[in-house]
Amino acid sequence: PLRLASDRHGELQALEIELGEGHLLQACREGGGYVVRTLQHPTSTDVAVVDLELGRDADLGAALDAAGEPRELGPLIAEALAYDVDLMTEARPGDRIKVVVEKRFLGERFHRFGPILGIRFAGEAASVTYHRYRPAGGEAELYSREGEPRRRALRRSPVAFHTVAADARGLLEPTLEVITGRSGAMYRRPEGAPVVALGDARVRAVDEAGDAGLTLELELEGGLHLRYAHLSRVVGALAPGDAVRSGQLVGLAGHTGKTASDRVRVEMWREEGGEAAMLDPLFIQASGDGRPPRIGEALAGAELDRFREDTVSLGRILR
Known part of the structure; x- marks a missing residue:
C-alpha cells in the first residue's frame, strides 16, 4: 500500500510505502528536501467494534475523539456510506454509526486501519447496514443485508469527506x-x-x-x-x-x-x-x-445463502 499526505495546494508533504508485512519506507518533507527512513516491526491485526453517536455539531471527527478512536477512521466511514449519506451535509445530531473494522499494529503501536468489515448507519438521512463479503471468483465488497451491492451510479456528493471547523x-x-x-x-x-x-x-x-x-x-x-x-x-x-x-x-x-x-x-x-x-x-x-440505481450484481441463490450464513455474527454485532 502507498499512503500520501499533501497540503491544501496539493504539494506532497509525506509518503509511506508498505514494502512488506511490517516493513515501511517513509519520506517526510524537511526544508527543501525529504528525510527518508525505513522501519521494520512485527505486525498484528485486531478487529474493533466502534459505536458512535454524533453530537450537537453532527461532527464525525468529534464523535471519534469522544470514542477514543483515531480520526483516520472518519474517511473510511464516509467512503463506506458515500452512496447513501453525505456526512458533510446530511449528518444530524443523534445519528448513530456502528463499525466493525480491522486495526493493524506495528509492535504494540497502532499503525493504520484495515478494511471495514461491517457498518450500520441509523439517522435522519438514511438507515443502512452493509457487510463485507467476497463472492466466489470476485473481490470483497460491501453488500446490504439483502445481498445488494453498496455502489450506485452516482455518489451523494462530489466533495470527499474532510475536516472543517x-x-x-x-x-x-x-x-x-x-x-x-x-x-x-x-x-x-x-x-x-x-x-x-x-x-x-x-x-x-x-x-x-x-x-x-x-x-x-x-x-x-x-x-x-x-x-x-x-x-x-x-x-x-x-x-x-x-x-x-x-x-x-x-x-x-x-x-x-x-x-x-x-x-x-x-x-x-x-x-x-x-x-x-x-x-x-x-x-x-x-x-x-x-435515487441513482445500484451498480453490480446482487447476490442470489446459493451465493446469497452463503452470504447470509457467513455474516450472521456481523449482523448480531451491528444490531
Whole structure:
C-alpha cells in the first residue's frame, strides 16, 4: 500500500510505502528536501467494534475523539456510506454509526486501519447496514443485508469527506445557482478540499474557461455530462479519454475564475440533438425511488445463502 499526505495546494508533504508485512519506507518533507527512513516491526491485526453517536455539531471527527478512536477512521466511514449519506451535509445530531473494522499494529503501536468489515448507519438521512463479503471468483465488497451491492451510479456528493471547523459546518449545504442560463450546484469548501468523480467516467476536457476558472468535464455512461468549475488544480495528468473511477480524487476546490469565495461548482447535462439539456445537480441527493440505481450484481441463490450464513455474527454485532 502507498499512503500520501499533501497540503491544501496539493504539494506532497509525506509518503509511506508498505514494502512488506511490517516493513515501511517513509519520506517526510524537511526544508527543501525529504528525510527518508525505513522501519521494520512485527505486525498484528485486531478487529474493533466502534459505536458512535454524533453530537450537537453532527461532527464525525468529534464523535471519534469522544470514542477514543483515531480520526483516520472518519474517511473510511464516509467512503463506506458515500452512496447513501453525505456526512458533510446530511449528518444530524443523534445519528448513530456502528463499525466493525480491522486495526493493524506495528509492535504494540497502532499503525493504520484495515478494511471495514461491517457498518450500520441509523439517522435522519438514511438507515443502512452493509457487510463485507467476497463472492466466489470476485473481490470483497460491501453488500446490504439483502445481498445488494453498496455502489450506485452516482455518489451523494462530489466533495470527499474532510475536516472543517465546527462554525463552518452551516455553510456546507450545497445551493442551486443559475449563471447565464446554466444551472449548477455550488459547494462552499475551503481551498484544497478534495473533489472526486461522482461516478465511473471518462475525461472530456480540462480547460481554463473564463469566469468558470479551471474546469474539468467528465462523461458518464448513459450520456450524462459533469463539469467541475473553480478548481484550484486538477489532480494527476488527466487528459481527454482518460478513465476515472467513482470516488477517485480528480481535483481540489479553489477560487479560480470569477468567484468571491473558495468553492467548487458542479453542472450536469445531457446532450440532446446537439444541445445541452441542463439538469438539477442536486438530484444526486434524492431519496426513495429517485435515487441513482445500484451498480453490480446482487447476490442470489446459493451465493446469497452463503452470504447470509457467513455474516450472521456481523449482523448480531451491528444490531
